[in-house]
Amino acid sequence: MYGKAGLFTKLLVYFLLCIIALIYLMPFFWMFGTSLKADTELLEFPPKFFPAKPHFNNFAKAISKFPFWRYFLNTVIITVGNLIGVVISAPLVAYGFSKVNWKGRDFLFFVMLSTVMIPGAVTMVPTFLIFKNLGWLDTFLPLIVPSFLGGGAMNVFLIKQFFSTIPNEMIEAAKIDGANEWTIFRKIMVPLSKPVLALISLFTFIGSWNNYTGPLIYITSEEKYPLALGMPMFMNRYGTYWNQAMAAATLTFLPTLIFFLFAQKYLIEGIKLSGIKG
């Protein structure tokens, strides 16, 4: 917004933003504070923010009831599988939709984008039955294999947008030099698209890491649980031990925090881009 602002207005704005930022972070401070409390401190009313003395052994207790590393590893396997699937298949599809001229291309592209509107609930039952018939229930395959099949409409859309900024003259020149489409794709398009591929990798990471419905439907054995099922199970069984529950929640939250600290710059710029064009 433009125009002048007085000192009072400025102070008011800063005050307001500090309050908002505090509100947005407060649940996580509360989580961490509670994770360090002694059992007796849980019963105090009103509760304190942070305990008099931090009890880090709540973390050890939580891990003894909750195989955090196992769940973490399962989540990593599923997420890496999705990353590989999306990064391999989405650029291929985007290339077919942007740099090859064929009849029906724009129509099929429109069809692909419209599928985003179909609720997951509609395809849920038949998809479940497909995986059941394949004998893939209670494996990671239903959570990974679909990502190899196109990598998601939004990702294809973003890569296609990026491809369209690469001049066709470059492709024509490569063709004159005798390169075929596959070489052009591998040697020109993919290397030039690293920024957008990095961006869709971030989106895929978040989407897969945070996926709750998929594991809920397909994974039944506890040793195959990702964090998405392990954390709620901990809450169901030991949720009344709030200090340990919050220690488990803190552990579950940490990977996201670390990811955020590394990726936030690209993520924030990327979401803006995808949002405007989307």
Add this chain to the structure above:
Amino acid sequence: MSKKSSRNLVLGLLFISPWLIGFVVFTIYPVIASFYYSFTEFSITTKPKFIGFGNFSRMLSDELFWKSLTNTLVYVVGLVPLGLIIALGISLLLNLRYLKGVPFFRAAIYLPSIVPAFAFSAVVTLFFHPYLGFVNTILSWFGINGPLWLSSEAWVKPTIIIAAQWGVGGAMLIFSAALKDIPVELYEAALIDGASKFTMFRKITLPLITPTIFYYLVTSTIGNMQIFDLPMLLTGGGPANASLSLGIYIYKHAFTYTNMGYASALAWILFSFILILTLLYFAFSKKWVFYLGNE
């Protein structure tokens, strides 16, 4: 068809073949199959048995269906406008020219939106805990006896709607980008004409971000009609089904009661609602969505 264009057709289809296979196997086939199942009685152990409109007439007298449908509409009516006001409000503040420390504020507000629901829900359960929670502790300072939040039939939906506001980060960034795109010259010209800040907001800012508001309304409505994770993780639909969403109800019929036919019928009702709402948005968009030039 010339040799080149038929070669290109093969080539194009080859490149998009991963999606094409996925589209046929995981979209077209499931959509057709679930449409058929919605007219059948089908538990996972038996073969689907055609029962005509049986599932749909069953819905008419299914109290939980009506309850989950109204709950879902309450979620949408609460979440969509509240999210718009908060995301747009914050992005307007962050867009102030004199503001310093924008990256910090933006990061603090954005971070919770990428925290997975299965971790966040545990935090919310404690945060709104009647006795141990932060919220009721603060309220007690003012002598207010806070409600039971998630354990109260009356408060559970409002609590979930409030909790979901920690996830407005993505929408905030999209609005921020739209605000940045508004040409500075428009404001400068308005300043020369002596326009007040409120007039500038109403006559410049608001019209120019209507396409983004429209995008938000459509995507947020489609997404929230399918609300599942947060109520499922926080309450499983309780207490007394007060937070049961249509998404959870469909899931329960499909996988807890293995009424796959009824679940499919419910899913198609959900899909119809989404289609109708989307069409309504597009039908009314011409009246208020403003496009500056062609691009």
